[in-house]
Amino acid sequence: MRQGIPDATxxxxxxxxxxxxxxxxxxxxxxxxxxxxxxxxxxxxxLRKDLSHLGSYGTRGVGYEVEYLxxxxxxxxxxxxxxxxxxxxxxxxxxxxxxxGGFVSRGFxxxxxxxxxxxxxxxxxGGLVVRPVDDLEExxxxxxxxxxxxxxxxxxxxxxxxxxxxxxxxxxxxxxxVVLLVPDTVMVRKVDLSxxxxxxxxxxxxxxxxxxxxxxxxRVVALEPDGGTGRAGVSP
Amino acid sequence: MRQGIPDATxxxxxxxxxxxxxxxxxxxxxxxxxxxxxxxxxxxxxLRKDLSHLGSYGTRGVGYEVEYLxxxxxxxxxxxxxxxxxxxxxxxxxxxxxxxGGFVSRGFxxxxxxxxxxxxxxxxxGGLVVRPVDDLEExxxxxxxxxxxxxxxxxxxxxxxxxxxxxxxxxxxxxxxVVLLVPDTVMVRKVDLSxxxxxxxxxxxxxxxxxxxxxxxxRVVALEPDGGTGRAGVSP
DNA sequence: AGGCACTTGTGAACGGGTGCACAAAGTTGA
DNA sequence: TCAACTTTGTGCACCCGTTCACAAGTGCCT
Numbered sequence: 001m002r003q004g005i006p007d008a009t010x011x012x013x014x015x016x017x018x019x020x021x022x023x024x025x026x027x028x029x030x031x032x033x034x035x036x037x038x039x040x041x042x043x044x045x046x047l048r049k050d051l052s053h054l055g056s057y058g059t060r061g062v063g064y065e066v067e068y069l070x071x072x073x074x075x076x077x078x079x080x081x082x083x084x085x086x087x088x089x090x091x092x093x094x095x096x097x098x099x100x101g102g103f104v105s106r107g108f109x110x111x112x113x114x115x116x117x118x119x120x121x122x123x124x125x126g127g128l129v130v131r132p133v134d135d136l137e138e139x140x141x142x143x144x145x146x147x148x149x150x151x152x153x154x155x156x157x158x159x160x161x162x163x164x165x166x167x168x169x170x171x172x173x174x175x176x177x178v179v180l181l182v183p184d185t186v187m188v189r190k191v192d193l194s195x196x197x198x199x200x201x202x203x204x205x206x207x208x209x210x211x212x213x214x215x216x217x218x219r220v221v222a223l224e225p226d227g228g229t230g231r232a233g234v235s236p
Numbered sequence: 237m238r239q240g241i242p243d244a245t246x247x248x249x250x251x252x253x254x255x256x257x258x259x260x261x262x263x264x265x266x267x268x269x270x271x272x273x274x275x276x277x278x279x280x281x282x283l284r285k286d287l288s289h290l291g292s293y294g295t296r297g298v299g300y301e302v303e304y305l306x307x308x309x310x311x312x313x314x315x316x317x318x319x320x321x322x323x324x325x326x327x328x329x330x331x332x333x334x335x336x337g338g339f340v341s342r343g344f345x346x347x348x349x350x351x352x353x354x355x356x357x358x359x360x361x362g363g364l365v366v367r368p369v370d371d372l373e374e375x376x377x378x379x380x381x382x383x384x385x386x387x388x389x390x391x392x393x394x395x396x397x398x399x400x401x402x403x404x405x406x407x408x409x410x411x412x413x414v415v416l417l418v419p420d421t422v423m424v425r426k427v428d429l430s431x432x433x434x435x436x437x438x439x440x441x442x443x444x445x446x447x448x449x450x451x452x453x454x455r456v457v458a459l460e461p462d463g464g465t466g467r468a469g470v471s472p
Numbered sequence: 473a474g475g476c477a478c479t480t481g482t483g484a485a486c487g488g489g490t491g492c493a494c495a496a497a498g499t500t501g502a
Numbered sequence: 503t504c505a506a507c508t509t510t511g512t513g514c515a516c517c518c519g520t521t522c523a524c525a526a527g528t529g530c531c532t
Contacts, residue, residue, distance in 0.1 A: 008489060061510080062510090079434065173436060422474070491515080493512100
């Protein structure tokens with residue numbers, strides 16, 4: 001139970017945490033798995049199983065104490081300690097990240113902003129002065145940075161990543177549209193805006209296809225309980 | 237094979253597409269599953285299985301023709317048509333999105349930028365004049381918008397989403413840190429920066445714990461490395 | 473023409489995650 | 503105290519995705 005929380009569960013814990021803090025702000029003291037699951041947009045069984053991986057923090061017949069659960073999830077995610085983050089690349093996205101309040105409120109501290117462009121270095125963004133990217137190694141070492149955020153243009157990303165890793169960073173959040181190569185001791189997560197849009201486009205296209213096939217003899221459509229890939233009999 | 241491409245595969249197609257266009261720019265004509273898989277950061281077997289869902293587009297003994305595969309994936313993702321996108325909320329993140337080149341290059345057109353703040357309305361961002369959020373319904377209808385991007389603060393997100401859906405949008409990309417409720421005919425994808433960081437923090441924490449326990453008899457794991465948040469001895 | 477080297481496409485085994493359904497455990501009210 | 507009710511925690515069956523391993527197909531060289 002304590003041993004090894006499934007990845008899928010870990011990925012959902014922040015969602016639960018968000019829902020719980022909202023509930024706490026509204027003054028809710030306890031919450032049932034059903035309610036919390038609804039707020040988080042998952043099934044109640046899944047939620048209970050997820051939480052059971054952390055321990056037995058609920059009370060049968062009652063539910064979960066909001067504040068206590070917030071603490072337990074925070075602790076499990078490692079949010080009770082302060083993580084220092086360095087953001088490399090202060091373009092449009094870097095600006096957004098530097099000004100994003102969600103970091104600080106969750107126990108993350110932006111240790112520094114770095115950029116290779118002389119025109120940006122020296123500017124103040126989100127309360128921090130942008131420093132030259134050459135300070136990378138110094139910043140990571142002196143400030144004890146754990147997490148690197150890569151928000152550079154694609155061509156610079158791998159190089160920046162290499163330097164982060166060499167300097168001792170073991171987790172990287174990558175916004176650049178490239179696949180970063182790292183030693184397997186380092187964890188990389190990628191966020192790609194255009195990828196998300198393309199996935200949406202795929203489903204849009206399929207929906208459109210479905211809509212068009214509505215007036216087609218219904219026989220074929222009915223077979224697929226799964227909502228149907230709809231592509232009934234279309235041959236290329 | 238033609239019937240219903242798995243979600244996991246769809247999510248990877250944009251990655252393959254990116255790798256392929258890079259290869260194409262470098263003048264590569266054909267590529268093996270091994271090479272392409274390496275460039276995309278996945279296993280070669282997975283890549284082949286993914287591509288096999290689209291059809292038999294490879295040549296045994298040779299590999300895949302880059303340009304042809306680009307076309308096939310693009311078509312499957314629906315990128316051969318132009319999708320019109322409206323971005324609601326032109327704060328830091330909205331700015332970044334509006335200026336992001338990756339949209340246009342992939343067949344997405346930003347139809348309009350909307351914001352509720354009078355101080356921002358009228359500004360020109362990424363070549364477009366920001367319009368008041370009241371124009372939402374008009375924009376969606378007149379411009380034939382398919383996809384809505386929600387980049388508003390959390391409190392406004394659900395309302396904006398409702399209006400998008402009511403106006404006819406069937407896909408939503410949500411950057412606000414809330415779970416959007418939509419009818420199940422509408423598809424929502426969520427991108428949450430702080431969620432990603434929290435997942436990294438979890439793995440960081442665990443790595444640190446592992447490092448510490450290397451030279452310690454394994455039993456001691458139960459100790460809290462966490463610098464005394466107080467609640468150490470709480471028993472249920 | 474025939475063998476060799478290479479690469480795709482896929483059947484089959486495997487593993488992890490999801491959802492159901494229910495027993496266990498706690499609460500409330502009489 | 504006891505019975506009725508609520509809600510958690512979990513065993514189990516199922517499903518989807520991943521990985522392995524290999525037969526089948528293709529080009530090249532002799």
